Amino acid sequence: MSGLPDVKNAPEADSSVLRIWGGHSLRGHVKISGAKNSALVLMAGALLCSEDCRIHNVPMLADVERMAQVLSALGVRIERNGETLDINAKDFSTSKAPYELVTQLRASFFAIGAILARLGVAQMPLPGGCAIGARPVDLHVRGLQAMGAEVQIEHGICNAYVPGSNRRLKGAKIYLDSPSVGATETLMMAATLADGETVIENAAREPEVVDLANFCNSMGAKITGAGTSTIHIKGVSQLHSTDYQVIPDRIEAGTFLTAAAITHSELLLSPVIPDHLLPAIAKLQEMGVNIIEEAPNCLRVMPAEVLKAADIETLPHPGFPTDMQAQFMSLLAIADGDSLISETVFENRLRHASELNRLGADIRVKGNIAFVRGVPLLSGAPVLGTDLRAAAALVVAGLAASGETTIKGLQFLDRGYDRLDLKLQQLGAKVERIREVDADAAIASAAH
Ligand code: EPZ
Secondary structure (H helix, E strand, O other): OOOOOOOOOOHHHHHEEEEEEOOOOOEEEEEOOEOHHHHHHHHHHHHHEOOEEEEEOOOOOHHHHHHHHHHHHOOOEEEEEOOEEEEEOOOOOOOEOOHHHHOOOHHHHHHHHHHHHHHOEEEEEOOOOEOOEOOOOHHHHHHHHHOOOEEEEEOOEEEEEOOOOOOOOEOOEEEOOOOOHHHHHHHHHHHHOOEOEEEEEOOOOOHHHHHHHHHHHHOOOEEEOEOEOEEEEEOOOOEOOEEEEOOEOHHHHHHHHHHHHHOOOEEEEEOOOHHHHHHHHHHHHHOOOEEEEEEOOEEEEEOOOOOEOOOEEEOOOOOEOHHHHHHHHHHHOOOEOEEEEEOOOOOOOOOHHHHHHHOOOEEEEEOOEEEEEOOOOOEOOEEEOOOHHHHHHHHHHHHHOEOEEEEEOHHHHHHHOOOHHHHHHHOOOEEEEEEHHHHHHHHHHHHO
16 A cells, blocks of 8 residues: 555564663653554455445554555555545455455454455454453354354464355344444445345444444444444445545543553543543543633643542443553552552453553452552653553653653554654653663663
8 A cells, every 4th residue: 555654664663662761751742543443344344346446534543554464465455645535445356355464454354344245255364362362253153144144263363154046145133242343344234235234233332333323324334222232234236436534543642541640641632522532531530630621622731739549440331441440550559548449351451560560550350350559759761562552552651751661562652543653742851762882771770
């Protein structure tokens, strides 16, 4: 895809480091990019139609580049012009997605619903697990089987095909054991072109699911109920072109809210959709942080006198988002009092606690519970981001830690944040991105 650096081979993506000198407050206005977890699935949704799809407000992310490579490997024409993607899946030639790309990008597996709906056959590598959990796809598979697909999993490949002469999926009534975001999106896409009506019960209610439904409906799909636990999809024979804008990234916005809170800063954030941020806003207000809607789609966050401790339990939307848990742990690490964080969505998403403890936090983890005892101040140190949101949490903590914090693992950060270091620099943070060899030399010289 033209227009973006080829992050797959970019050396600095894997070997650069963030250096942060903490204790500086932030000020000004930060522009929030399009939502990663919407843009990726809309790109998959473009496979449903054989005409031009134009998608605006697409963030500049490594994961977007990877998804574009998956689509290109399928024979889809895709062109990036700044934050706009032009996609045409008229002649996508094969249903075989490239193994090495799909295993790096779980969201690409969601395309199996669209590929099956269009071609009646799909070979999709299993995405595999990652740092935060096993990440199974059983709910996706069982839903597709309910819609008439035959699915065999062997050698790490999910082989699916629709028997019968017209190779068309059939509408079905599907109950999801858990409100999986990806499974809801996979099945919603598959159902748009199925024969008859599909009902998805216990569906995920995340804003990105709603954005996908709106995107598909802009192409002529007939989806109702997105955003509730029951989604109805009336299959149609084909979908048409669209020109669509991705919603703002609520997790990026939430990350900047925690960055402002931890540095006792006043910031403006836009565009945002406040309704998408209700759990994070409510929790910050409970902690003493004041947040007002300055103007439509614009929030002003103001510093708290004292950051109060608070308990967090992550839940499917509209509960507190698991993707904000790590960033809030950084904030609670310097709150006044004890907090308890319960991670109920993923089985291994508390690994950032040990890295925060290297920065002087006092956090004990037992199972999926973290006990956070607030400390007055963190102190800078070299730390390692183990997944996307863990890396973001370490950036947030580094902004407040005294002295210098160096953060490795930026390949994770680049997956989900659009030039985070540049945005922070523009807000007055003392942040620089340097090559790892230079950072190691700087650490070594500081040690003498
Ligand atoms: C989406 O992942 C997001 N990714 C994740 O964001 C987010 O954390 C997650 O939803 C929960 O909100 C994208 O949208 C690309 P799930 P997804 O299916 O769809 C279990 C980030 O940081 N499960 O809702 O993979 C699963 O193991 C990323 O931006 C099954 O058991 O999440 C997990 O415990 C991380 N079987 C729980 O459900 C299945 O078939 C929630 O997973 C599918 C999921």
